[in-house]
Amino acid sequence: MKVLVPVKRVIDYNVKIxxxxxxxxxxxxxxKMSMNPFDEISVxxxxxxxxxxxxxxxxxxxxxxxxxxxxxxxALAMGADRGIHVKSDEDLEPLAVAKLLKAIVDKESPELVIxxxxxxxxxxNQTGQMLAALLGWSQGTFVSKIELGDGSAKVTRxxxxxxxxxEVDLPTIVTVDxxxxxxxxxxxxxxxxxxxxxxxxxAPADLGIDTAPRLQTLKVEEPPVRQAGVMVDxxxxxxxxxxxxxxxx
Amino acid sequence: xxxxxxxxxxxxxxxxxxxxxxxxxxxxEVSENDAVPPEIVAEMRxxxxxxxxxxxxxxxxxxxxxxxxxxxxxxxxxxxxxxxVFGTNxxxxxxxxxxxxxxxxxxxxxxxxxxxxxxASFALTEPEAGSDAGSLRTSARLDGDHYVLxxxxxFITNAPHAGIFTLMARTNADEPGARGISAxxxxxxxxxxxxxxxxxxxxxxxxxxxxxxxxxCRVPAAAIIGGVPDMxxxxxxxxxxxxxxxxxxxxxxxAERLIxxxxxxxxxRRQFGKAIGEFQLVQAMLADSRTEAYxxxxxxMDAATRFDAGEAIAxxxxxxxxxxxxxxxxxxxxxxxxxxGAGYMAxxxxxxxxxxxxxxxxxxxxxxxxxLVIARNMLRDAQSKN
Numbered sequence: 254m255k256v257l258v259p260v261k262r263v264i265d266y267n268v269k270i271x272x273x274x275x276x277x278x279x280x281x282x283x284x285k286m287s288m289n290p291f292d293e294i295s296v297x298x299x300x301x302x303x304x305x306x307x308x309x310x311x312x313x314x315x316x317x318x319x320x321x322x323x324x325x326x327x328a329l330a331m332g333a334d335r336g337i338h339v340k341s342d343e344d345l346e347p348l349a350v351a352k353l354l355k356a357i358v359d360k361e362s363p364e365l366v367i368x369x370x371x372x373x374x375x376x377x378n379q380t381g382q383m384l385a386a387l388l389g390w391s392q393g394t395f396v397s398k399i400e401l402g403d404g405s406a407k408v409t410r411x412x413x414x415x416x417x418x419x420e421v422d423l424p425t426i427v428t429v430d431x432x433x434x435x436x437x438x439x440x441x442x443x444x445x446x447x448x449x450x451x452x453x454x455x456a457p458a459d460l461g462i463d464t465a466p467r468l469q470t471l472k473v474e475e476p477p478v479r480q481a482g483v484m485v486d487x488x489x490x491x492x493x494x495x496x497x498x499x500x501x502x
Numbered sequence: 503x504x505x506x507x508x509x510x511x512x513x514x515x516x517x518x519x520x521x522x523x524x525x526x527x528x529x530x531e532v533s534e535n536d537a538v539p540p541e542i543v544a545e546m547r548x549x550x551x552x553x554x555x556x557x558x559x560x561x562x563x564x565x566x567x568x569x570x571x572x573x574x575x576x577x578x579x580x581x582x583x584x585x586x587v588f589g590t591n592x593x594x595x596x597x598x599x600x601x602x603x604x605x606x607x608x609x610x611x612x613x614x615x616x617x618x619x620x621x622a623s624f625a626l627t628e629p630e631a632g633s634d635a636g637s638l639r640t641s642a643r644l645d646g647d648h649y650v651l652x653x654x655x656x657f658i659t660n661a662p663h664a665g666i667f668t669l670m671a672r673t674n675a676d677e678p679g680a681r682g683i684s685a686x687x688x689x690x691x692x693x694x695x696x697x698x699x700x701x702x703x704x705x706x707x708x709x710x711x712x713x714x715x716x717x718x719c720r721v722p723a724a725a726i727i728g729g730v731p732d733m734x735x736x737x738x739x740x741x742x743x744x745x746x747x748x749x750x751x752x753x754x755x756x757a758e759r760l761i762x763x764x765x766x767x768x769x770x771r772r773q774f775g776k777a778i779g780e781f782q783l784v785q786a787m788l789a790d791s792r793t794e795a796y797x798x799x800x801x802x803m804d805a806a807t808r809f810d811a812g813e814a815i816a817x818x819x820x821x822x823x824x825x826x827x828x829x830x831x832x833x834x835x836x837x838x839x840x841x842x843g844a845g846y847m848a849x850x851x852x853x854x855x856x857x858x859x860x861x862x863x864x865x866x867x868x869x870x871x872x873x874l875v876i877a878r879n880m881l882r883d884a885q886s887k888n
Contacts, residue, residue, distance in 0.1 A: 287515075326512060438520050441550035441563055444513050448506065 254401075255310045256299045257363040258333065259354055260292040262317055262324040263374040276472050288324045291369025293331075294429045297436035298399060299367055300332040307401050308365075310334050314357055316345050322452055329447040330439035336452035341464060349457075349464040351383035356460035358388060363424065365406070370395050370428040381428035391421035397432040504566055504810075513569075517576045520549060525580040532583050532708035533854055536700075543587055546618070551577075552588040553616030555744075556596060560612035567744065567806040571751035575799070578755015582858050583708030585752060590660045591615045593748050594866070595622030597741040598668045598685050602728040607687060611666065623664035625655040625688075625714050626738055632656075633871045635670070636680035636735065640716060642671035648720045649673065649686070651694070655714040659865075661697050662710045665690050669714070670738055673731040685727040685734035694719030705857030743816055745866050746823040747809065750802045753826035753862050757795040757833040760855055764788060764840045771844075778840070787836040795833060798826040817879040824872035827862035834859045 264270060265285040273280055288296075302308040313328040315321040316339040325336035339353050358366065371378035385392035393399075393408035397416070400407040410417045411430045439447070457464045485491045495502045505513070524545060532538050546552070555570055556562025565573065570592070577585045590596070596615045599607050599622075614620035631638040640653025651671050658667070667688045674682030688695060698713035727737055765788060768779030778784050805818040834856045838845035845852045863869050 323508060323512065326508060330512060330516075438516055438545075438549055439512070440548055441513055441516065442553070442561075443550075444516060445505065445509060445558075445563065447512075448509050 254302075254308050254365060255312065255361065255363040256302065256308050257354075257358060257361060257366045258292070258295045258299050258311060258313045258328065259350075259366070259368050259380070260296065260313050260315045260324050260328050261289040261369070261372045261374075262286050262315060262321045263289045263372050266290055266373060272473050272475050276474060278470065278473050286320065286324075288327050289369050289372045289374075291371060291373070291429060291431070292328075293369075293436040294431070294433050295367040295369055296328045296331050296333060297434050298429060300437075301434065302401065303332065312337060312361060312363065314339065314354070316341060316350055316353060318342055325452055326447050327439060329450045329452075330444040331437060332439075332443070333450075335450055338452055338454045339457060339460070340454055341457055343464060344466060345464055346466055346468055347377045347379035348383055348467060349462065350380050351387055352462045353457060353460055353464070354380070354384050355387045356462055358384075365401075365424060366426050368426070368428045370430055378428075381426050385426040388424075388426070390424050390426050392426040392428070393419060393421050394428045395430045396427050397430050399427060399433070505569060510569060510572070514572055514576060516549075517551075517573055518579075520545075521576055521579050525584050529581045529851060529854070532581060534707075536707040536710075538583060538587050538708050542584070543618075546584070546588055552591045552618035554588075554592045556591075556600060556612050556616040560608060560616055562612065562616035567747060567809040568803065571747055571802050571806045574748055574751035575755040575758070575802075578752045578757075579759045581706075581708065581854070582752060582756070582861075583706050586659060586706065586709030587663075588618060589748075590623050590664075591618065591621060593745045594624035594741050595660070595664070595666075595668055597744055598624075598727050598737045599687065601740050602685070602733070602737045604727075604729050606724075607727065611687065614665075620665040621660055621663045623658050623660045623667045623714075624741070625658045625661070625667045625669040627656050627658070629654055629656050633868055635738065636683070637678075638670055638672060638683065640669075640671040641675065642673045642684060642686065642721075644673070644723070645720070647723050649723060649725075651686070651688070651716040651719040651721060653716050655716075657701060657711045657865075658714050659709065659711050661712040661714050662700055664697075667695075667714060668727065668741075669716075670734050671716075673726075673734075677732070680735035682732055683734040683738075684731045685737045686721055687725045687727060688716075688719065688721050692719050692721055704860060705854065706861055739816075742866060743819045744809070746819040746872075747802060747806055747815075749862060749866055750798065750805075750819075750822035750826035753830040753859070754795060754798045754802055756855060756859055756862075757791065757798065757826075757830040760830070760833050760837045760852070761788070761791050761795060763850075763852060764791065764837050767841055767844075784840060787840055791833045791836050794829045798822075798829050801825065817876055817883075820867070820872040820875040820879075823867060824869050824876065827859075828869055830859045831863060 265287040268285055271280045299311045303311055311333040312335055313325050313333045314337040315325045322338050325338055329336055368381040395411045396408045397411050398409035405420050405422050406425055407420050553562030554565050558564040599611055615622050626635055628638050642649040642651050669686045669688045670683050671686060672682050673684040694717045696715045701711045768784055769777050771778045802822050805815050805822050809815045837852045838856050841852050844850050
């Protein structure tokens, strides 16, 4: 089986995000970037499937600026087989990404696409679902367990009310949640070998996709600064404030 | 083979992350239990840390000196006990074989050392031969096609875990100094070799040292590194040059960690109504530490670059070891001062680091030996110019 794993280059999860002075977006200049943590989980899952013998080839795809190749390289170092870089200097919205992914799926014919449930930068949580709709495939979202069967897969979804287990027909789209696995560190020898694995570069136009944005960002602002707390001198005063000021009891 | 920038960046990023996510959170436990948990050792093996300096044809990473010091600076960010687990495989334990070993010795041992399947220790120091390594007494007497070894090796890092020892013994009793010494590869299970109980140390809990005792220990003559007797001291000195840069990089990494702790504490700890970092006397300590750590980082990079270019760097390596180990001592001392009472308490990492860094001024050549090496080389060079 062939598996496609899309990976997004995002601001590293350890970085404190700063809004640009002109409120058009967030600072990305000289900011450490890395693979979206949910996508790392996707890559890890695909590698485990390969190690278990159910998957033959793992293709990773990333979209965006030249440096996305570093993100692809990280996935290759973890154990993916080859990469596709859809190069674009424009902002790519989830719908454009889903359309580009559909074009790649049409070309590569994987039986499974594993995506992170969302990216930690815009938290859209749309690409996987849109891709399933565009392809007309089944989908299992927010997944914390995947069991591949013959022509189908059993997936456990983390939903508000608990865990839901469903069976989906292959080919399918899976979007992964945090508890699916703990991604490995790429070993240093594999990092050195990853340079030899191929990365194909394509442009959105080569895939016949119009990536023009449908949305316009009006303004990006920092969340309001939290007000300082007050110390009260007695339990009675606290109860009074909770009752009459905060009105929570 | 030098790595391209992307690969080196990814390698450093991976180590950087591994150190912060897997090692730093376990520091206190390692110190408390005087042991690195086996699952962490397995992860370090998996990551490839044991093979940093071993050539790629033997399964290692074959890093250049510049690449090695950059990786080691990252590792310096955490307790040196972690680095110690694979440190002797990267440095003094393996390099004798890498530099001077026969093809057969390399082919047999290096892949096992690179994977971490086998731990190598370096056994030079003796009860009465430390800085004066040339005076070592462990004897190796030729008996047929074997040597019979007798003597005691002291404070041998990783001895309790080692599968092999790069061990210095006197093969030529007529040569009292450095010239009659050979470097042997001695297997742990050689009859007549025993390892003493673990030493109790001031710091670096989790890293283990012990005596290695040789009583009529028979090793094949073919176990001499390079196959030629009486060349051991030269091998040892070559190994130590590289090791000195490695340890200097450890010192720089540790200094940077201490400075990071200091800056955070100075920004948060409030006295007299403001953060202590706003007081100029505290700022002076921060600035001195930063400046000295930067000087250390820069000199290590310079010496490593020269080493990779093939220059003889015995003097520069000694300068780096002298400066960086003393520097991190000063940085750790200032860190205790900035933390005040909290710096003296074992609850904060500062107290542990303060004890840990003390060793850097002692092992693989004390500061005083480095001074002698530097000055002697200066005078020798001056004389050769006349």
